[in-house]
Amino acid sequence: MTGTNVETVKCACEDCVCVVPTEKAVSRHGKAFCCDECAEGHPHHAGCDYAGCTCHG
Structure with missing residues (x-):
């Protein structure tokens, strides 16, 4: 994969x-989140x- 820059x-x-x-x-607020639920x-x-993530705020 040349030329691919995935950050x-x-x-x-x-x-x-x-x-x-x-x-x-x-x-949101200058921060990056994986989804709206986390962002809110x-x-x-x-x-x-x-899958595998147990966050619930």
Whole structure:
């Protein structure tokens, strides 16, 4: 894979273990999150729905 530059970032949710490509990250308040639920601070205490991750805010 020459010429491919994929950058990833760890979700800014403290309990989340997800790493997402920067172009797919959800941006809130200057931080990158893996999904809207993490970005909103888990207002409904729902997880991020990624396999193996147990965050719920």
